[in-house]
Amino acid sequence: MSVIELKHVRKSFGTHEVISxxxxxxxxxEVVCIIGPSGSGKSTLLRCINGLETYxxxxxxxxxxxxxxxxxxxxxxxxxxxxxxxxxxxFPHRTALENVAEGPxxxxxxxxxxxxxxxxxxxxxxxxxxxxxxxxxQLSGGQQQxxxxxxxxGMNPDAILFDEPTSALDPELVGxxxxxxxxxxxxxxxxxxxxxxMGFAREVADRVLFLDGGVLVEQGxxxxxxxxxxxxxxxxxxxxxxPA
Amino acid sequence: MEKFFSQSQEYLPFLFQGVTYTIxxxxxxxxxxxxxGLILAFMRVSGIVPLAWVARTVIVVVRGIPGLVTLYYIxxxxxxxxxxxxxxxAAIIGLGIAYSPYMAEIFRAGIEAIDRGQTEAALSIGMHxxxxxxxxVLPQAVRVAxxxxxxxxxxxxxxxxxxxxxxVADLSLQGKLLASxxxxxxxxxxxxxxxxxxxxxxxxxxxxxxxxxxxxx
Ligand SMILES: Nc1ncnc2c1ncn2[C@@H]1O[C@H](COP(=O)(O)OP(=O)(O)OP(=O)(O)O)[C@@H](O)[C@H]1O
Ligand SMILES: [Mg+2]
Numbered sequence: 113m114s115v116i117e118l119k120h121v122r123k124s125f126g127t128h129e130v131i132s133x134x135x136x137x138x139x140x141x142e143v144v145c146i147i148g149p150s151g152s153g154k155s156t157l158l159r160c161i162n163g164l165e166t167y168x169x170x171x172x173x174x175x176x177x178x179x180x181x182x183x184x185x186x187x188x189x190x191x192x193x194x195x196x197x198x199x200x201x202x203f204p205h206r207t208a209l210e211n212v213a214e215g216p217x218x219x220x221x222x223x224x225x226x227x228x229x230x231x232x233x234x235x236x237x238x239x240x241x242x243x244x245x246x247x248x249x250q251l252s253g254g255q256q257q258x259x260x261x262x263x264x265x266g267m268n269p270d271a272i273l274f275d276e277p278t279s280a281l282d283p284e285l286v287g288x289x290x291x292x293x294x295x296x297x298x299x300x301x302x303x304x305x306x307x308x309x310m311g312f313a314r315e316v317a318d319r320v321l322f323l324d325g326g327v328l329v330e331q332g333x334x335x336x337x338x339x340x341x342x343x344x345x346x347x348x349x350x351x352x353x354x355p356a
Numbered sequence: 357m358e359k360f361f362s363q364s365q366e367y368l369p370f371l372f373q374g375v376t377y378t379i380x381x382x383x384x385x386x387x388x389x390x391x392x393g394l395i396l397a398f399m400r401v402s403g404i405v406p407l408a409w410v411a412r413t414v415i416v417v418v419r420g421i422p423g424l425v426t427l428y429y430i431x432x433x434x435x436x437x438x439x440x441x442x443x444x445x446a447a448i449i450g451l452g453i454a455y456s457p458y459m460a461e462i463f464r465a466g467i468e469a470i471d472r473g474q475t476e477a478a479l480s481i482g483m484h485x486x487x488x489x490x491x492x493v494l495p496q497a498v499r500v501a502x503x504x505x506x507x508x509x510x511x512x513x514x515x516x517x518x519x520x521x522x523x524v525a526d527l528s529l530q531g532k533l534l535a536s537x538x539x540x541x542x543x544x545x546x547x548x549x550x551x552x553x554x555x556x557x558x559x560x561x562x563x564x565x566x567x568x569x570x571x572x573x
Pocket of ligand 2: 156275276
């Protein structure tokens with residue numbers, strides 16, 4: 113069974129349609145990268161999967177269950193599909209460790225001691241073993257984003273959605289976040305990654321989707337989409353973002 | 357000056373009787389205004405259109421009516437509808453209602469100061485609305501809301517003197533009675549002013565201390 117499946121999804125803000133008839137699915141262990149120009153609807157698509165936005169047509173199915181942002185069942189789905197945001201969105205009044213432990217303790221109601229032990233392991237795994245008790249404001253952007261990834265992992269999700277996780281980072285901090293993501297991919301985590309990092313997409317993705325104007329223009333292996341794009345819009349976009 | 361001190365000794369016990377009512381009205385009205393303000397603020401930020409609309413309307417209407425008139429209304433008009441309250445009850449309820457819009461706006465400003473991204477992060481780990489408020493929004497909103505909340509308490513302390521207009525024997529009414537029976541206006545009202553000041557200064561000092569402490573952390 114697919115972890116995530118989209119069938120003919122449509123989404124508009126008012127009369128402005130930002131997702132038009134998008135269908136694709138994500139299989140267990142797969143890494144899917146979504147690329148496309150600014151305003152093409154990439155963030156909106158992820159937000160629909162997580163029920164942070166409603167959609168007007170088609171269906172999004174997570175683990176066999178239909179995503180409906182207006183139903184309380186959405187909360188169950190959200191505990192199985194975590195999200196990592198462009199601007200980290202850590203809770204500033206809580207330490208790194210507390211940020212990671214928050215969901216398991218208060219949402220999943222797991223025993224505190226176990227959660228803290230696991231959260232420490234997760235922080236160590238993203239290279240922040242020494243920063244457990246730091247507040248977000250005391251951490252660099254790259255460190256904050258790694259805490260955010262640990263927070264996502266803390267929920268033991270079936271999949272993680274990343275929305276341009278490195279776009280708000282200084283160039284020298286991008287690598288540390290990408291390397292954490294790469295190791296997650298190697299361990300078989302199911303991931304949907306909106307990114308402008310073409311190198312990451314080429315090396316890590318199992319499949320690349322090119323979105324333009326809310327339309328899923330092209331999809332395939334990184335070699336196909338990034339190496340031998342068939343569609344003129346894809347070719348045009350790649351010419352602009354890839355160094356010659 | 358000597359006269360002032362000797363008269364003070366004579367008058368203070370009588371004025372302190374009023375202080376009890378002033379503090380009682382102030383604290384109870386403050387608690388009520390806080391409760392009503394929280395409810396109104398939650399309604400406004402709930403995202404549920406009819407609730408937000410009701411809250412907005414209540415805020416605009418109550419804020420547009422002088423507190424004094426609200427007190428008169430509750431004390432003199434409610435009995436016509438079969439709701440008879442003691443003067444103290446009417447003062448507490450009236451001031452509590454009159455202050456609730458300010459409280460609501462203070463709390464709302466605090467809640468809305470919290471970045472939307474955090475709410476989304478909290479939702480995305482499966483929190484429900486109440487948990488988002490309790491664990492993420494309110495702990496931070498408190499820092500934003502506390503300074504104006506504190507100054508509202510000082511304002512309410514002073515406005516509790518409105519209760520005297522509906523016969524609550526608070527500090528200001530005791531002062532007025534004393535002055536009209538002794539004709540010692542200067543002594544009496546100087547004492548009344550000093551007692552109000554003695555109550556509000558510690559509150560103000562506590563507020564600034566709290567504000568400094570919050571800014572540091
Ligand atoms: N809350 C909203 N209300 C109205 N329009 C919106 C809203 N959010 C996004 N849009 C519009 O939807 C379209 C898609 O936006 P989206 O943020 O999904 O694009 P994106 O592909 O993530 O772009 P970027 O690369 O800049 O992040 C844009 O035209 C945007 O203006
Ligand atoms: Mg985006």
